Amino acid sequence: MTDAFPPELAVVRWFNTPSPLTLATLCGRVVVLHAFQMLCPGGVSHALPQAERLHRMFGGAGVAVVGLHTVFEHHAAMTPVALEAFIHEYRLTFPIGVDEPGADGPLPVTMARYGMRGTPTTLVVDRSGRVRQHHFGQMDDLALGYAVGALLAEAARPAGPAAADEADAGCGETGCAIPPR
Amino acid sequence: MTDAFPPELAVVRWFNTPSPLTLATLCGRVVVLHAFQMLCPGGVSHALPQAERLHRMFGGAGVAVVGLHTVFEHHAAMTPVALEAFIHEYRLTFPIGVDEPGADGPLPVTMARYGMRGTPTTLVVDRSGRVRQHHFGQMDDLALGYAVGALLAEAARPAGPAAADEADAGCGETGCAIPPR
Amino acid sequence: MTDAFPPELAVVRWFNTPSPLTLATLCGRVVVLHAFQMLCPGGVSHALPQAERLHRMFGGAGVAVVGLHTVFEHHAAMTPVALEAFIHEYRLTFPIGVDEPGADGPLPVTMARYGMRGTPTTLVVDRSGRVRQHHFGQMDDLALGYAVGALLAEAARPAGPAAADEADAGCGETGCAIPPR
Amino acid sequence: MTDAFPPELAVVRWFNTPSPLTLATLCGRVVVLHAFQMLCPGGVSHALPQAERLHRMFGGAGVAVVGLHTVFEHHAAMTPVALEAFIHEYRLTFPIGVDEPGADGPLPVTMARYGMRGTPTTLVVDRSGRVRQHHFGQMDDLALGYAVGALLAEAARPAGPAAADEADAGCGETGCAIPPR
Numbered sequence: 224m225t226d227a228f229p230p231e232l233a234v235v236r237w238f239n240t241p242s243p244l245t246l247a248t249l250c251g252r253v254v255v256l257h258a259f260q261m262l263c264p265g266g267v268s269h270a271l272p273q274a275e276r277l278h279r280m281f282g283g284a285g286v287a288v289v290g291l292h293t294v295f296e297h298h299a300a301m302t303p304v305a306l307e308a309f310i311h312e313y314r315l316t317f318p319i320g321v322d323e324p325g326a327d328g329p330l331p332v333t334m335a336r337y338g339m340r341g342t343p344t345t346l347v348v349d350r351s352g353r354v355r356q357h358h359f360g361q362m363d364d365l366a367l368g369y370a371v372g373a374l375l376a377e378a379a380r381p382a383g384p385a386a387a388d389e390a391d392a393g394c395g396e397t398g399c400a401i402p403p404r
Numbered sequence: 405m406t407d408a409f410p411p412e413l414a415v416v417r418w419f420n421t422p423s424p425l426t427l428a429t430l431c432g433r434v435v436v437l438h439a440f441q442m443l444c445p446g447g448v449s450h451a452l453p454q455a456e457r458l459h460r461m462f463g464g465a466g467v468a469v470v471g472l473h474t475v476f477e478h479h480a481a482m483t484p485v486a487l488e489a490f491i492h493e494y495r496l497t498f499p500i501g502v503d504e505p506g507a508d509g510p511l512p513v514t515m516a517r518y519g520m521r522g523t524p525t526t527l528v529v530d531r532s533g534r535v536r537q538h539h540f541g542q543m544d545d546l547a548l549g550y551a552v553g554a555l556l557a558e559a560a561r562p563a564g565p566a567a568a569d570e571a572d573a574g575c576g577e578t579g580c581a582i583p584p585r
Numbered sequence: 586m587t588d589a590f591p592p593e594l595a596v597v598r599w600f601n602t603p604s605p606l607t608l609a610t611l612c613g614r615v616v617v618l619h620a621f622q623m624l625c626p627g628g629v630s631h632a633l634p635q636a637e638r639l640h641r642m643f644g645g646a647g648v649a650v651v652g653l654h655t656v657f658e659h660h661a662a663m664t665p666v667a668l669e670a671f672i673h674e675y676r677l678t679f680p681i682g683v684d685e686p687g688a689d690g691p692l693p694v695t696m697a698r699y700g701m702r703g704t705p706t707t708l709v710v711d712r713s714g715r716v717r718q719h720h721f722g723q724m725d726d727l728a729l730g731y732a733v734g735a736l737l738a739e740a741a742r743p744a745g746p747a748a749a750d751e752a753d754a755g756c757g758e759t760g761c762a763i764p765p766r
Numbered sequence: 767m768t769d770a771f772p773p774e775l776a777v778v779r780w781f782n783t784p785s786p787l788t789l790a791t792l793c794g795r796v797v798v799l800h801a802f803q804m805l806c807p808g809g810v811s812h813a814l815p816q817a818e819r820l821h822r823m824f825g826g827a828g829v830a831v832v833g834l835h836t837v838f839e840h841h842a843a844m845t846p847v848a849l850e851a852f853i854h855e856y857r858l859t860f861p862i863g864v865d866e867p868g869a870d871g872p873l874p875v876t877m878a879r880y881g882m883r884g885t886p887t888t889l890v891v892d893r894s895g896r897v898r899q900h901h902f903g904q905m906d907d908l909a910l911g912y913a914v915g916a917l918l919a920e921a922a923r924p925a926g927p928a929a930a931d932e933a934d935a936g937c938g939e940t941g942c943a944i945p946p947r
Contacts (some may be wrong), residue, residue, distance in 0.1 A: 262486075262493045267448065277908055297489035305443075308481035312443045365820055368911025376919035458727055546639055549730025557738035624848075624855045629810065659851035665806075667848055670840035674805045 229335040229346075229354045232351035234305050234320035238310050244289060244318055246352060253286045253374045254348040255367070258293045258322075258334060261301050261309040263342045269361045270343035273317060277367065278317040278385065285375050293334040293342060349374045396397075410527075413472065414513040415501035417484050419491050423472060425499055427533060433468045434555045435529040436548070439503075439515060442482050442490040444523045450542045451524035452496065458548065459498040466556050471500035474523060479505075510581045514522045522523040530555045591716045594653065595694040596682035598665050600672050606651060606680055607713060612760075613698045615648050615736045617729070620655045620696065622685075623663050623671040625704045632705035633677065636664050639729065640679040647720040652681035655696040655704060660686075711736045772889075772897045775834065776875040777863035779846050781853050786834060787861055789895060796829045796917045797891040798910070801836045801865075801877065804844050804852045804884045812904045813886035814858065820910065821860040828918050833862035836877040836885060841867075891915045 231244060237243050246254065257264035257274040271290070278288040294301045303321050310319060321330035337346070340359045347356035347370045356370050410427060418424050427435065438455040440447035452471075459469040475482045486503050491500060503512035518527065521540045526550045528537035537551050591608060599605050608616065608666040619636040621628035633652070656663045665683050672681060683694035699708065702721045709718035709732045718732050771842040772789060772841045780786050789797065802809035806919060814833075821831040837844045845865050865874035880889065890899035890913045899905075899913050 235875075236880070262489055264494055276906070280906070280908055281912065297493075298488075300483075300486035300489035302481075305478075305481035305486055307480035308443050312478070313445055363818075363823070364907030365823055365911040367912075368908035369824065369915035371919075372912035372915030373919040374915075376916045388836075431604070454727075457725070461727055462731065544638070544642070545726030546635075546642055546730040549727040549732075550643065550734035551730075551735075552739045553731035553734030555734075557735045611769035624851050626856055659848075659855075662848035663846075664843075667840075667843035670805050670843035674840070675807055 228352050230333070233322045233332040233336070234291070237317045238307065238322045239316060240318035244287075244320065246348065247263040249287050249289075249348075250352050251350055252284070253284065253350055253371055254346075255288045255371065256291055256346040256348065257285065257288070258291045258342055258344040258346070260294055260296070261292065261306055261344045264299060265361055266343040267313075270345065271313065273362070273364060273367065274317060275315055277371070280315065281371060281389055286371060288313070288317045289318060291322055291333060292319060293322045293331050293339065294324075294345075295329045295331065295334060295342075298329070330364060333339060347371065349377065409533050410529060411514070411517040413501060414504040414517070415472070416504045417502045419488065419500045420497060421499035425468075425501065427529065430468050430470075430529075431533050432531055433465070434531055434552055435527075436467065436469045436552065437472055437529065438469070439472045439476055439518075439520055439523055439525040439527070439528040441477070441523045442487055443478060446542055447524040448494075451526065452494065453547060454543070454548065455498060456496055458552070462552060463498065467552060469498045471496070471498060472498060472503055472514060474503045474512050474520065474525075475505075476512065476515060476523075478512045523576070528552065528555065529570065530558065588729070590714050591710060592695070592698040593653070593744055594651075594662045594682060595685040596653070597685050598683045600669065600681045601678060606649075606682065607630055608710065608730040611649050611651075611710075612714050613712055614646070614710075614711055617648065617650050618653055618708040618710065619650070620704055622656055622658070622704045623654065623668055624659060627723055628705040629675075632707065633675065634749065635724070635726060635729065636679060637677055639733070643733060644679065648733060650679045652677070652679060653684055653695060654688075655684040655693050655701065655706075657691045657693065657696060657704075660691070661676035703736060709733065709736065711739065769901070771828055771877070771892060771895050773879040775832075776864060776866040776879070777834070778866050779864045781850065781862045782859060783861035787830075787863070789891065792830050792832075792891075794893055795827070795894050796893055797889075798829065798831050798914065799834060799889040799891065800831070801834045801882055801885055801887040801889070802879070803837055803885045804849055805837065805840060808904055809886040810856075813888065814856065816905070816907060816910065817860060818858055824914060825860065829914060830913065831860045833858070833860060834865055834873050834876060835862060836865045836882065836886075836887075837867075838872050838877060841872070890914065890917065892920065 231243070231246055234243065254326070255274070255277060257266075257270055259270055261267070274288050274290060277286075282288050292301070292306050306319075306321065322333045323329055325335060336352075338343075343360065343363045345356065345358045345367065346354055347367075349355050355374060410426055413425070415424065427511055436455070436458060438447075438451055442448070448492055452538065455469050455471060459468075463469050472484070473487050487500075487502065502512065503514045506512055506516060518525075518538070520534075526539045526543045526548065528548075530536050534553060593608055594606070596605065617636070617639060619628075619632055621632055623629070636650050636652060639648075644650050654663070654668050666765045668681075668683065684695045687693055687697060698708075699716075699719070705722065707718065707724045707729065708716055709729075711717050717736060774789055775787070777786065798817070798820060800809075800813055802813055804810070817831055817833060820829075825831050829943060835844070835849055849862075849864065868874055868878060880887075880897075880900070884940045886903065887897065888901045888905045888910065889897055890910075894896050
């Protein structure tokens with residue numbers, strides 16, 4: 224990434240937050256962004272319970288856990304109404320946004336901007352607003368806890384060229400293909 | 405239960421079967437009926453994977469595993485279209501029917517006929533068509549395997565007064581209240 | 586197996602039972618025999634908790650769950666004294682016997698008599714005293730429950746030539762090699 | 767703790783390391799010390815697999831994972847010979863030391879020096895040699911990963927008065943009682 228700052232979220236509806244969230248207003252905090260689909264088994268069994276535990280353990284002044292419902296298939300099934308019921312039944316308490324539907328294709332806007340390869344995807348953003356982890360699939364609890372702990376211990380840095388570890392993100396400027404199902 | 409035979413299924417749509425199923429046509433086989441809602445966490449994490457394993461291990465001439473989507477809340481979220489996507493994503497392969505919506509209330513027809521208390525509910529029907537287990541909540545694998553094995557080893561019996569173990573069903577003629585949420 | 590009856594247990598010490606057990610005195614009941622080693626991870630994490638649950642759910646007049654400590658390696662580590670501490674710490678309550686050490690080799694006597702291939706091994710013996718399941722490795726809860734339920738529903742039969750399903754046991758007259766480690 | 771540095775390890779035998787380890791020589795690294803007993807179920811099912819994963823993920827220049835076999839009961843069962851077999855069977859690859867038996871009681875020396883309350887106990891030592899976490903019981907993966915990440919991101923500091931978070935250790939200068947069994 225040549226731009227040190229990640230693209231902003233495009234969200235059409237929020238749950239579990241009194242006001243919309245933006246990465247800009249979360250600057251200064253470590254942000255863990257969980258992109259998921261409510262009917263994607265890997266997210267339901269692993270990534271969302273992980274996000275909820277992370278939120279309960281570390282959510283607060285220093286760490287923000289944010290969900291993003293990035294529907295790229297079965298759009299008729301995973302509507303905001305269905306998501307609302309899902310959030311209620313699964314007792315999720317962290318803020319969750321609905322990614323804006325794409326204008327000309329199945330991919331929603333934020334998912335496309337970040338070049339996500341599918342769901343679940345976990346992004347970890349440092350206190351200066353840089354994406355430091357971009358992980359597709361289940362992320363180990365030890366690894367996620369480690370990333371959050373390390374980034375929270377860092378001082379916020381002014382924006383600049385991407386650091387070396389950003390090259391590990393695995394997702395380039397041109398975006399990545401969503402895996403065929 | 406004073407009637408030895410259980411009420412028939414009322415299903416408006418079937419998945420994973422070329423033709424509709426009835427308990428009458430399944431007579432002679434042990435039937436395991438899994439009532440669930442696609443957004444009920446206990447069913448998703450435990451009862452449905454259990455039903456799928458049971459189907460793969462024992463489904464065949466002697467044992468029929470049947471799912472029943474008994475939606476009694478969040479009707480706008482758990483539509484047949486959403487269920488179809490759910491079945492696809494969770495790779496469920498046993499026959500699943502959509503319980504007929506109730507005429508004057510949130511409870512679907514089959515769920516009301518059987519007096520089910522909620523989801524997940526597992527019914528085990530013997531080869532003569534009698535309900536021998538009526539279990540609300542997660543059912544232990546050892547206990548379910550035991551029930552299926554014992555009933556399959558029994559010879560089919562002609563209909564008659566309910567046997568003693570049917571009294572354990574815990575759900576009477578007049579139906580049971582769905583637990584308040 | 587041409588002999589319909591399994592060889593008798595050779596046990597040098599019993600835990601959790603006031604008097605020694607023999608298959609002969611258990612005749613009329615379904616017997617589930619769990620052969621294990623206390624330092625074999627698969628037995629500790631899966632087979633022994635399964636045996637304990639089976640004992641608590643079905644142990645009684647009709648079903649007997651019996652453990653057998655079949656030490657074929659690390660003999661200096663897995664002594665009866667160590668086993669006693671293990672049984673205490675893991676809160677095992679079903680009867681457990683120590684297989685008799687072999688006279689000329691690492692394999693204990695009962696393990697050799699049955700031609701077991703390693704640990705954990707689960708044997709299921711019907712009410713007439715015939716071995717109907719001989720399973721090396723983890724056994725699925727549904728499958729074990731099914732076997733117990735089916736055999737308990739059978740009437741005890743007089744001894745005779747082995748039934749067809751005994752041929753599935755996978756372990757012949759000449760015994761099976763313990764897998765190289 | 768008024769002494770910023772923890773007491774040294776007293777180990778009578780090491781496994782998985784070519785030479786004995788001391789906290790002094792590990793200074794500059796974050797040290798995660800797992801105290802366990804090989805027959806303590808909580809350690810076997812949770813703490814030791816966690817330690818092994820931590821070692822494989824982060825063990826190296828910055829992080830040292832060290833096991834300590836702190837036998838305070840069933841001494842005849844949990845001998846070094848038994849531990850060696852256990853380490854082999856459970857495929858543990860991180861360095862593990864045997865805590866020195868106590869001169870006048872069941873508690874081993876290091877366990878007593880640290881005032882551990884039982885097993886499993888996890889200590890996290892920062893790069894300057896200070897104990898920053900002292901946790902009795904199972905420790906959540908997210909919490910442990912977080913602690914390691916945060917401490918590794920810190921610069922090593924010269925010794926001085928204990929920081930505020932050390933007061934959370936829950937274990938004072940005078941030691942803590944081992945819970946009655």
